[in-house]
Amino acid sequence: MRHQTAFIAATGTALPGEPVDNTTLGAALHVSDEWIDVFVGTRTRHFARDLATGEIRDTLADLCAEAGASALARSGLEAGDLGFLVLATATPDRLLPTTAAQVADRLGLDQLPVYQLQAGCSGALQAVELGQALLGAGAGAGLVIGGDVTHRHLDLRADAARLPTQELVNYVLFGDGAGAAVLTAEPTGDAVALRGLVHRFAGLGREPGQLVDWYGVGDRASDRPILAEDYKAIEEHVPAMAVELLWDVLGLAGWDPGDVDHLLPPQLSRRMTERITERLRLPDAREVSCVTDTGNTGNALPLLQIDRLLHGMARGERAVALAVESSKWIKTGLALEKV
Missing domain, CATH: 3.40.47.10 (Thiolase/Chalcone synthase)
Structure with a gap:
């Protein structure tokens, strides 16, 4: 979009x-x-x-x-x-x-x-x-x-x-x-421009990879699990979806893989991040990750990564941030350029 x-x-x-x-x-x-x-x-x-x-x-x-x-x-x-x-x-x-x-x-x-x-x-x-x-x-x-x-x-x-x-x-x-x-709306402060943003639901016909439930007064005694995760499905699907997402973001921004100076990969865990980064094949891009130190902080993670990115981003450099949500399979990605 x-x-x-x-x-x-x-x-x-x-x-x-x-x-x-x-x-x-x-x-x-x-x-x-x-x-x-x-x-x-x-x-x-x-x-x-x-x-x-x-x-x-x-x-x-x-x-x-x-x-x-x-x-x-x-x-x-x-x-x-x-x-x-x-x-x-x-x-x-x-x-x-x-x-x-x-x-x-x-x-x-x-x-x-x-x-x-x-x-x-x-x-x-x-x-x-x-x-x-x-x-x-x-x-x-x-x-x-x-x-x-x-x-x-x-x-x-x-x-x-x-x-x-x-x-x-x-x-x-x-x-x-x-x-x-x-x-x-105008460049100020760190002045990092958003050059492209992808947000796509990709869960048609797929079982959820993660479930977080909630209970009210009428069903608080339910035996439904409050939290469940299909880790095997996540291991199978997230790396492939991350590759698709990377190319979607690059296409939207009009960039080639060699144009990317910094990569902010999905952050489920350090082990998963390592597998995803290997699949993305951007060896010349500096990886910006924080999950080893912070654990998976959900909605905070992409912004924690961007915060780390801004401390080491030089004028003219470009970055791609990727996040894949496994609950019902949602892909989001962002192209950034320091101006």
């Missing part, structure tokens, strides 16, 4: 607490830290909950507001300069009021459109797409945020060591965090 050119003026991130290494997480789950490293390759992650006491230290709104405030401060803009806020998450604090509205309130925003997108790994780039459209409709600047607090699905009362591998993997893949970006 083509839009008027938009620019990333600045980014901000928020990761709660100290990093939790595999030894600490393995002890809490009664599994070996070696298994975690071999199976997913993540070394640390952050949780908004203290694993020892169960205390909730940060809500999703806390993390998103922190990331948003950081991005806004770095952009040089004021809250009153923003024309919209878009927040993407799969784990809102509540169904209502939306986390997006809570974050807008904390940031001092008023009398502007506020959107919340319910999405998984693709949500951050969906938020960028909506933000770009709003800039094209006349907004001068806006804030997009992606974040998740996956600890709410981490049940430390269960004997995780007895779980089947396809269930246990959900306990070790994820982490909590938020990322944000200020979008502008």
Whole structure:
């Protein structure tokens, strides 16, 4: 989909607490830290909950507001300069009021459109797409945020060591965090131009690769799984979909593979990222990844990667960011150029 050119003026991130290494997480789950490293390759992650006491230290709104405030401060803009806020998450604090509205309130925003997108790994780039459209409709600047607090699905009362591998993997893949970006209609701040954005549903006739359920008062005693993941299907389909997505983004931007200086690959886990990057065959591009240090933070991940990208991106350099959501198979990709 083509839009008027938009620019990333600045980014901000928020990761709660100290990093939790595999030894600490393995002890809490009664599994070996070696298994975690071999199976997913993540070394640390952050949780908004203290694993020892169960205390909730940060809500999703806390993390998103922190990331948003950081991005806004770095952009040089004021809250009153923003024309919209878009927040993407799969784990809102509540169904209502939306986390997006809570974050807008904390940031001092008023009398502007506020959107919340319910999405998984693709949500951050969906938020960028909506933000770009709003800039094209006349907004001068806006804030997009992606974040998740996956600890709410981490049940430390269960004997995780007895779980089947396809269930246990959900306990070790994820982490909590938020990322944000200020979008502008004119180049300012970091001045990274959006040269192409792909967002495509690719799940026609496919079984979901991931399921996150929710319960109300009437069905809270249901035995439906609250979280399920078909890791084998993800291993099979995501690398191939990432290759398709790369060529879609390059075609939209009018670039050749050799034009790409930085690659931001999908971030399910370090092991999966390694397999995907090998399939993408961009050996001259610098990989920008963070999943080894942060775990899979869902909607935060693409913005955490873009934040890292901006610290090392020189004028004229180009980057491609890719995200594949396995819930019902959604592909999102972004072409970026430092101007």
